[in-house]
Amino acid sequence: MAQVSIAPLLKLLVQYQESDTKVVSNDLIISVAAAFAAILVQNEVDEGQRAALLTAMTFSGLYYDSQIINSIVKIMREAAVKVPIDFHNKDFATKRRLLKRNNYRGGFVDIVGTGGDGHNTFNVSTTAALLACPYLLIAKHGNRAATSVSGSSDMICALAGGPFVLHVPPQSVGPILTEHSNLAFLFAPTYHTSLGSVAKLRKDLGFSTIFNVLGPLANPIEGIEARILGVKNRQLGKVFAEVLQLMGCQKGMVVCGDVGKGLDEISPCGRTFCWRLIAAPAGSPPDTLATISEFELHPIHDFGVELHPLEDCKSKSPDENAVLVKKILGNEVPVGDAIMDYCLINSAALLVVSGVVDDWKEAVELIKIALEKKVALREWERYTAACKAATTSTSGDIGSVVNGTQNGQNVPLG
Structure with a gap:
């Protein structure tokens, strides 16, 4: 060549x-x-x-330039394996319509952090995505741990009871979302196969490169309506907000907890710096970019949740984290538990940024309602059953294998 x-x-x-x-x-x-x-x-x-x-x-320092990042993200997404979603499919369109609520239009939602903040906290982004899925169509982009004890895919495997959940073929994602669950976990190596050619080089270099920045922005699915992106230091907040803005994102928020040099989540122990994208007014020209609003969030004042030391929110092994997530989904962990509250505020933020509600405290209450009814647990159980069927069925027909097809789906919460 x-x-x-x-x-x-x-x-x-x-x-x-x-x-x-x-x-x-x-x-x-x-x-x-x-x-x-x-x-x-x-x-x-x-x-x-x-x-x-x-x-x-x-x-x-160019790997932190918003225009440079945006130009490479476009290349990455163009090179990625496509997720074939038929937005005109009658059943999928019906599902999206039933999920619509206030300013949320039933599109895909993601929450992800850059990692590398050195705090080794619990898998809060992944858990927050699970807690919010009764109200939102979640397309969670994730990978194995790079700097932490438990990466999103490590915990997901442990929670599912096997790595089959990572090996769902792209062509099965649409049917799973249409017929079985509001969840999709998009394992980065499955979709960004071209990154394999630079994996050894990145390891040999031994320092952060632009690929560490690109991953959280490179969700391969089309039709992302809203996203939350956590960054490891405050200096990156405006940069990532500008990248989302250049990408055409109209609903999004970049967050950095005020802990040490930074926490790539909404902090459970104090203020969080936020850069939120505000959608262009109705009637604006099609290419009008969102504006960026800077503010702070606080667990007590904004979410009505008590403060917790970050030491109480540390990650353990993927298996230990998965045990706790299963208890959270089963409504067996009381509100007031440090990790429970940590997950609550981050999942509630997803509802606000997506437009389900405007008030952070109201969003917390909605997550609590879904937990009490164990809706997220049922969504997860249907998702894992569909994933197992998709990776074992020789015909590719997962509908006949999974107990809980469209007729058994949860009715969106009112």
């Missing part, structure tokens, strides 16, 4: 690093996007130049 040289781009990066003005030119953005297309799509850049590019972008 012919190799593509990115030497001209590397020279541009040197010039940028040596410049006093540090202007990110349009030529530089285009050149970076072309280089990553050559790496991820064509696989035509040699190892030495790949290493030089990732190193130069990290040490120049």
Whole structure:
């Protein structure tokens, strides 16, 4: 295979690093996007130049530039394995219509953190997604642990009782969401297969590269209506909000808890810095970007939940975390428990950002109602049954294998 040289781009990066003005030119953005297309799509850049590019972008600070990130996220999503969702399917359209509530339109929702904050907290994003699924269509993008004890997929496997939940073929995601559950867990390596070509290099480099930034933004599913993204330090908040804005996101929020250098979740022990995308007014031109509103959230004042030391919210092993999640879903963990409250405030935020309700405390109460009725538990049980069927059925027909098809689905909560 012919190799593509990115030497001209590397020279541009040197010039940028040596410049006093540090202007990110349009030529530089285009050149970076072309280089990553050559790496991820064509696989035509040699190892030495790949290493030089990732190193130069990290040490120049360009891997935290919103325009650069946005240009590469587009490449990543274009290169990703597609999730075939038929939005015109009558049953799927009906399901979305039944989920609509206030300003939530029944679209996909995700919550994810960048990781790397060093706090090794409980799998709160994944648990929050599970708690919110009675009200929202969840497409949770996740991966194995990189810097923590238990990554989202590690805990999901433990909760499901096996890795089959990670191996659902993309063509089964649509039927599962239509007929069985409001949940879909999208295991990153299944959809971003091109990242395999840089996995060894990233490990050999031994420092954070732009790929650490891209993962939380690269959910491969189409039709994402809202998302919450946690960042590991406050300096990244505005950057990620601007990336979501450039991506065309109209409902989203970037959060960073005020703990140490930063916590990539809504904090259970004090204030959280927030950058929320406010949708363009009705009647605006189609390409009008959302605006960004900066504010703070506090567990007591905004959610009506007590403060808890972060030490009480630490992660254990995937198996131990899964045991606790199962108890949470079964409404066996009382409100007031540190991890329970930690999950409550993050799941409630999903309801507010998605538009289900406008008030943070009201959102907490809605999550509590669903827990009391064990709706999220039933959604999870139907999801795992459908995943097992999808990975074992030779015909690809999961409807006949799973007990709890469309007629047995939960009615959306009123």
